[in-house]
Amino acid sequence: xxxxxxxxxxxxxxxxxxxxxxxxxxxxxxxxxxxxxxxxxxxxxxxxxxxxxxxxxxxxxxxxxxxxxxxxxxxxxxxxxxxxxxxxxxxxxxxxxxxxxxxxxxxxxxxxxxxxxxxxxxxxxxxxxxxxxxxxxxxxxxxxxxxxxxxxxxxxxxxxxxxxxxxxxxxxxxxxxxxxxxxxxxxxxxxxxxxxxxxxxxxxxxxxxxxxxxxxxxxxxxxxxxxxxxxxxxxxxxxxxxxxxxxxxxxxxxxxxxxxxxxxxxxxxxxxxxxxxxxxxxxxxxxxxxxxxxxxxxxxxxxxxxxxxxxxxxxxxxxxxxxxxxxxxxxxxxxxxxxxxxxxxxxxxxxxxxxx
Numbered sequence: 001x002x003x004x005x006x007x008x009x010x011x012x013x014x015x016x017x018x019x020x021x022x023x024x025x026x027x028x029x030x031x032x033x034x035x036x037x038x039x040x041x042x043x044x045x046x047x048x049x050x051x052x053x054x055x056x057x058x059x060x061x062x063x064x065x066x067x068x069x070x071x072x073x074x075x076x077x078x079x080x081x082x083x084x085x086x087x088x089x090x091x092x093x094x095x096x097x098x099x100x101x102x103x104x105x106x107x108x109x110x111x112x113x114x115x116x117x118x119x120x121x122x123x124x125x126x127x128x129x130x131x132x133x134x135x136x137x138x139x140x141x142x143x144x145x146x147x148x149x150x151x152x153x154x155x156x157x158x159x160x161x162x163x164x165x166x167x168x169x170x171x172x173x174x175x176x177x178x179x180x181x182x183x184x185x186x187x188x189x190x191x192x193x194x195x196x197x198x199x200x201x202x203x204x205x206x207x208x209x210x211x212x213x214x215x216x217x218x219x220x221x222x223x224x225x226x227x228x229x230x231x232x233x234x235x236x237x238x239x240x241x242x243x244x245x246x247x248x249x250x251x252x253x254x255x256x257x258x259x260x261x262x263x264x265x266x267x268x269x270x271x272x273x274x275x276x277x278x279x280x281x282x283x284x285x286x287x288x289x290x291x292x293x294x295x296x297x298x299x300x301x302x303x304x305x306x307x308x309x310x311x312x313x314x315x316x317x318x319x320x321x322x323x324x325x326x327x328x329x330x331x332x333x334x335x336x337x338x339x340x341x342x343x344x345x346x347x348x349x350x351x352x353x354x355x356x
Contacts, residue, residue: 001183004343015302043083044106045122048115052081052090053099053106060096112176116168125162133315142318152316174199177262178206180344181293187211187258190289194219194256196248196280197264200228203293205235207260216241217253248276252283259284262293266309268319270330277334284355290336292351297323305347327351 022030047053055061055069063078070077081097084090090103099107105114120126129152132143148155156163187193187207194217195204201218208216216237218228222245232238244253249272252259259280265273280290295306310321322330328338336353343349 001179001345004184004345007345008343012302018303040087041118042122043080044089045118046080047084047089048106048118049122050077051108051115052077053103053110053115054108056090056097056099056103057107060093060098062096066097113172116165116170116172119165120169123162123165125159129315133311136315136318140314140318143315144317170199171202174202174262177293177344177346177348178203180346180348181262181350182206182210184342184344185291185350187214190214190256190258192217192256193258193260194253194283196220196252196259196261196276198260198262199224200231201225201241201243202231202235203260203262204241205232205237208237208240209235214240217256218243219246219248219253221245221247248279250279252279254283256284256288258289258291260291260293265292265330266294266313266319266321267317269317273319273330274333277330277336281335281355286355288355290331290353290355292327292353293348294327294351295321295347296327296341296349296351297321299323324351 025033050070050072052066052070055066061069063074063081066072066081067074067077081090081092085092085097088100088102089106091098091100104110105112106118107113108115128147129144132147135141135146136143142152144150144152144155150158156166181203188211190211191213192215193204193207193211195201195207196219198204198218198220201216204216204218208214218225218232218241220228225243225245228241228243229238232241232243246253248264261276261280265276268276277290284290295304295309297306297310298304306321313319313321324338324341327341331338331351331353335356337356338351338353340352341349342352
């Protein structure tokens with residue numbers, strides 16, 4: 001895992017190179033290239049839906065061979081592959097298509113697979129939600145309630161097929177964050193770590209694997225934590241984790257000296273976020289640690305994925321990504337003091353606070 005300072009330097013270099021690239025073309029051409037990024041995303045989603053990368057895992061295939069494997073029209077598939085290869089996704093070896101580093105990330109079994117995320121972003125129902133971004137920007141309100149007649153979370157419970165794709169996407173993003181968090185933060189001072197809204201416990205299992213002397217409490221909705229024991233056993237930490245079901249909007253388990261929440265607070269507007277944080281404060285003792293693993297919007301004007309994740313939060317649930325100052329204000333209102341923001345090699349940071 002590279003040091004965060006090196007990663008930030010590389011990001012600045014990429015920004016400079018990108019700026020030069022944009023300035024070498026007429027503004028209209030550059031803008032057109034940005035606009036048709038939606039086409040690229042949809043092409044990647046189709047490759048993920050068809051499991052093209054999985055089909056190429058055993059070696060290069062001709063267009064006809066690949067089409068038979070994935071159930072597609074050979075000519076149409078060859079044209080899609082041509083477009084993807086032009087973006088550096090997949091490669092060509094003679095008359096055969098093959099995997100490369102970017103193509104590997106679309107394998108469903110890749111260590112950090114992006115296939116689930118690609119399928120979610122390309123799904124028609126997801127795109128319907130983003131079609132309402134203009135309404136969300138005009139009103140500051142989420143669009144799904146107007147489109148579906150219910151909030152995003154309630155609607156998701158009625159859509160098992162899309163919910164499975166959504167869960168795959170969240171799992172892939174979660175896996176993307178695990179190693180950088182473990183590399184950036186020392187959890188060894190803590191005896192009991194409570195993962196609030198921790199899903200099946202992937203982050204908690206990684207923290208405990210890196211901190212053999214600690215125990216954990218995994219807390220999420222009862223129907224969510226039902227699936228946790230299998231994952232905790234797989235990572236060899238089940239005997240050190242107490243699994244509890246409940247809603248962080250109502251209460252949070254007591255007894256931790258560190259409370260961790262990954263990508264929870266960004267899902268909620270300020271009022272609900274404050275409720276959640278106050279529930280954590282009610283469970284915590286003075287001096288206990290609160291760690292939020294979130295995008296923290298930087299002050300610079302360079303590209304940062306969290307700025308677009310902020311638009312995702314707006315359109316889907318009228319929530320937001322936040323700056324360090326905004327987190328500091330939330331912490332103060334909830335009874336915590338923000339002590340530092342710890343960067344990682346990924347775009348996420350750990351927002352550390354202490355209960356006062």
